[in-house]
Amino acid sequence: MQTLLRPFAIKSPGDLARIGVILALAGLILFGALRYDNFLSPFNILSFLRYNSMFALIALGMAFVIITGGIDLSVGGTAAMASVVAALLSPYHWAAGLLGGMAAGLAVGALNGFIITKMRIQPFIATLATMLAAYGTGLLLANNQSVSVSYDTGFTVIGQDDFLGFPIPAWIGLVAYLLGWLVLEKLPVGRHILAIGDGEATAGLMGLKVERTLAAVYLASGTLAGLAGVILASQFGAGQPTEGVGWELFAIASVVVGGTLLTGGSGSVGATLAGALLLAMVFNILNFENGLGWISLSAYWQSVIRGAFLLVVVVLQAKLMTRQRSG
Amino acid sequence: MLLSMQGISKAFAGVAALKSASLEVEPAEVMALVGQNGAGKSTLIKILTGVYRRDAGDITFDGKPVDFTMPAEAQSAGIATIYQEINLAPQRSVAENIYLSREPKRFGMIDHAAMRRGAAAVLQTFNLAIDADRPVAHFDAATRQMVAIARAVTQNARLVIMDEPTSSLDEREVAVLFETIRTLKRSGVAVIFIGHRLDELYAICDRVTIMRDGQTVAKSPMADMPKMALVRHMLGKExxxxxxxxxxxxxxxxxxxxxxxxxxxxxxxxxxxxxxxxxxxxxxxxxxxxxxxxxxxxxxxxxxxxxxxxxxxxxxxxxxxxxxxxxxxIGLVSEDRKIDGIVPDMSIRENMTLALLPKLKKAGIVDRARQDEIVTKYIRALGVKCASPDQPIKELSGGNQQKVLLARWLATDxxxxxxxxxxxxxxxxxxxxxxxxxxxxxxxxxxxxxxxxxxxxxxxxxxxxxxxxxxxxxxxxxxxxxxxxxxxxxxxxxxx
The missing domain is CATH 3.40.50.300 (P-loop containing nucleotide triphosphate hydrolases)
Structure with a gap:
């Protein structure tokens, strides 16, 4: 019995927050389903998943980075640049676009890892610099405008088509999250990532390969951002050098709402997905609310409401955690 | 002989921290390593465990010359270190901490069941009945220390280094620790015990190595070293x-x-x-x-x-x-000027009147005239050598910094x-x-x-x-x- 219940055992303050986000997500879905006619329609569900897979991918990489106690501000710029690279390469072969975009992301991730572990620059500063550089590179490559993708090589299939009834971006996201869960929960390196976030010096003294592990985490974050850029280009038919602004903040918000501590050493892949979906769901519900015709919220107001929602969630989590600690 | 370190020298930025120091440890013995602050104990240990590289000297472990460049290398060779500020990952479970970096695996994945079993077994040998699934942070210092020792044991360590292991333990916990050390000895493991409490050293250690000013000044069986002699060697006074x-x-x-x-x-x-x-x-x-x-x-x-x-x-x-x-x-001038005392970039004037500011206020604003008066008075009275009261304190020598700190408290009367x-x-x-x-x-x-x-x-x-x-x-x-x-x-x- 005890073994059966083990996955649900609350052992750390983070656990409670993680259960909270899943409950909140379920609550919002219930709310939407009861209030709006087409909320659970296949169209809404599929387009929701298709569009938000990009953000979920970035949040996954960000979760790993934040678990190590770091931050990756470059993901938005990286996605924008990767979308341009993918669009430019898409006429040659759909795979050229896919791999090229991912390679662009990988390159930024590798650079981040190098700057942070070898040159010992704070992740915040290092990725701030590469964020600016990535945006700039994207704009240069794109000549300051969006770059249309090729519709002949099948590149648009990646972002626009379905497989077994589900959008391909959603499949990509699902596979990425399963891999992420496997790495964090089942592979030694996942435990090492958590231990590094718990204390880098300690982890080093325990014989863990701190630098190599950190570099790999930033590499993964960059590559996932690159993949998100590929989906962006494929879904909207163009490489978009000016997209991606604020994506890193959305990703950080998703991770935090998912109960991962910004101080590192604790976090969960599943709750990160729930966090990303939760924030996206708020948008979706606001759109439906507009559709009812009683109120009309501009995108700016939506942003304000989302910010307020994030604040409420974070404050609630903090309260939960202090209660858990003292209790 | 299990470990032999000979002629170890190390300098930091030209300042010698170790001058041809030596240390020898036999299998299954507990070696006390003692010395004042700055005697070079930790530097010697850090060189042994690969945290620092030595400038000169030879180290043989288990009969082979060794030169560890990373803590991981020393660990895999069988040298485990338990640091004072117990180095474990606090949010990870006890079992994970014991096995971190050497997790039991099945098909490349962590075998959690085997890990739990192994952790329970090793904790059992130390009579420690705790839930190995709980985060390490849930337990008290003594238990965390046991976990660190359990980790060392599962690494098949031949030599366990304990840096002031009793500093945060109460008497009962010390007794448990000593029992653990005896268990280690019985299984042939040697221990280097760094400590200051003489009673404890005499209770658990077989031999003692005394260091002073970066050198090894005495080695002897514990029984042949009277307390007085030990203190004299440490302080270096005839x-x-x-x-x-x-x-x-x-x-x-x-x-x-x-x-x-x-x-x-x-x-x-x-x-x-x-x-x-x-x-x-x-x-x-x-x-x-x-x-x-x-x-x-x-x-x-x-x-x-x-x-x-x-x-x-x-x-x-x-x-x-x-x-x-x-x-x-009551005033307190603390031991470490850099940590608790001075604000390096602030001026002598500001550093000197920091504790006094509430009293120097006139309508909420610092009374500059009175501040000047006080600062001038103490610079003269204590003979602080400085270019002007507005010179940043970090530019002063240690002695003058100390005088400014002293003045800060004297000014509060x-x-x-x-x-x-x-x-x-x-x-x-x-x-x-x-x-x-x-x-x-x-x-x-x-x-x-x-x-x-x-x-x-x-x-x-x-x-x-x-x-x-x-x-x-x-x-x-x-x-x-x-x-x-x-x-x-x-x-x-x-x-x-």
Whole structure:
């Protein structure tokens, strides 16, 4: 019995927050389903998943980075640049676009890892610099405008088509999250990532390969951002050098709402997905609310409401955690 | 021989930390490694475990020459280190901490079941019944230490290094730790035990290696090394040379200004009684870890006293925080200027009046004229060598920085000044200046409690000295009884 219940055992303050986000997500879905006619329609569900897979991918990489106690501000710029690279390469072969975009992301991730572990620059500063550089590179490559993708090589299939009834971006996201869960929960390196976030010096003294592990985490974050850029280009038919602004903040918000501590050493892949979906769901519900015709919220107001929602969630989590600690 | 380190030298930025130090450990023995702060113990251990690289010397472990470049290499060779600030990942479970970096695997994935079983088994050998799934942070210091030792055991360590393992343990926990060490010995594991509490060293260690000033100054079986001799080796004083210059001067018994009676808090301060008299310099002596600084913090209200009383001018006091003590006329110049004392980029003026600002306000604004007056007065009175009061304090020498700190407290007009290691990191000339300054302040009526680990300093400046050993005041020696020998004897806790 005890073994059966083990996955649900609350052992750390983070656990409670993680259960909270899943409950909140379920609550919002219930709310939407009861209030709006087409909320659970296949169209809404599929387009929701298709569009938000990009953000979920970035949040996954960000979760790993934040678990190590770091931050990756470059993901938005990286996605924008990767979308341009993918669009430019898409006429040659759909795979050229896919791999090229991912390679662009990988390159930024590798650079981040190098700057942070070898040159010992704070992740915040290092990725701030590469964020600016990535945006700039994207704009240069794109000549300051969006770059249309090729519709002949099948590149648009990646972002626009379905497989077994589900959008391909959603499949990509699902596979990425399963891999992420496997790495964090089942592979030694996942435990090492958590231990590094718990204390880098300690982890080093325990014989863990701190630098190599950190570099790999930033590499993964960059590559996932690159993949998100590929989906962006494929879904909207163009490489978009000016997209991606604020994506890193959305990703950080998703991770935090998912109960991962910004101080590192604790976090969960599943709750990160729930966090990303939760924030996206708020948008979706606001759109439906507009559709009812009683109120009309501009995108700016939506942003304000989302910010307020994030604040409420974070404050609630903090309260939960202090209660858990003292209790 | 399990471990042999010979002729180990190491310099940091041109300053020698180790000068041809040596250390030998046999299998299944507990080797005490002792020395004062800065004697080179930790540097030697860090070189052994691959944290630092040595400049010169040879290390053989298990008969083979070794040269570890990373802690991981030393670990896989069978050398485990348990640091003072127990190095475990606090949010990870006990089982994970035991196996971190060597997780049992099945098909490349962590075999959680095997890990749990293994952890339970090893904890069992130490009679530790805890839930290995709980995060390490849930447990107390002693249990965390056991977990760290369990980790070392599962690494098949042949040599376990323990850096002040008892510093945060109570008596019962120390007993459990010693039992664990004996278990290790029985299975052939050697232990290097770094510690300061003499009773503990004699209780658990087979041999002792004593270091001083970066050198190994004595090696001997524990049984052949009397406590007095051990302390003398650590402090490096030849008794005969000092007995000759023992002062013979009587001090009148002045009224007691600050009295501490049977003060206790935790394991660091157990039972401390001392008196600080009007216009006197009282010394507070003791080996590293004897509770000197902790006692000062108790008096100052920085830590909460759990038992005992403090009396100031005949009235019982309970300081809840330093502000209370300061209001009552107590000042504390702390040991580490860089950490607790100076604000390096601020000017001498600002550093000197930091504690005084609330009193310098006029309509909420700092009264610049009065500030100038005070700063000029103390720069002159203490002889602070500086270009101008607006020079950043970091540009001053250590001795002058200390004077500015001293001035900061003097400006608050204290009646009792506690000063922790007043001459640490200060050159010889400045040392005697600071001591003279303290003397003249005492002559003006100030009561000084001077904490020092330098015997010459206590002998030269103190009117009486209270000696702490293991958190307990074991002797108070008035000036006429003060001698190097008497102090050493009290420190070694062998008062007849």
């Amino acid at each position: 008794l005969a040379a000092f007995q000759a210059m023992a002062p013979d001067q009587d001090v009148p018994e002045r009224p007691v200004r600050l009295a501490v009676d049977k003060a206790g808090a935790g394991v660091r301060v157990r039972d401390v009684s001392l008196n600080v008299r009007e216009g006197e310099i009282s010394g507070l002596a003791g080996l590293l870890g004897s509770g000197r600084t902790e006692t000062a913090r108790l008096i100052f209200g920085a830590d909460r006293m759990q038992s005992g009383t403090i009396t100031m001018d005949g009235r019982a006091r309970a300081y809840r925080e330093p502000a209370d003590a300061i209001a009552d006329g 204290p009646r009792v000044l506690i000063i922790d290691e007043p001459t640490r990191g200060i050159d010889i000339g400045a040392k005697s200046q600071i001591l003279k300054l303290l003397r003249s302040l005492a002559d003006d009526g100030l009561s000084v409690l001077m904490i020092s680990s330098e015997l010459e300093e206590l002998l030269a400046a103190a009117d009486r000295v209270t000696v702490l050993s293991d958190g307990t005041s074991v002797a108070t020696l008035p000036r006429r009884e003060l001698s190097e020998a008497a102090l050493l004897a009290a420190m070694a806790h062998q008062v007849e």
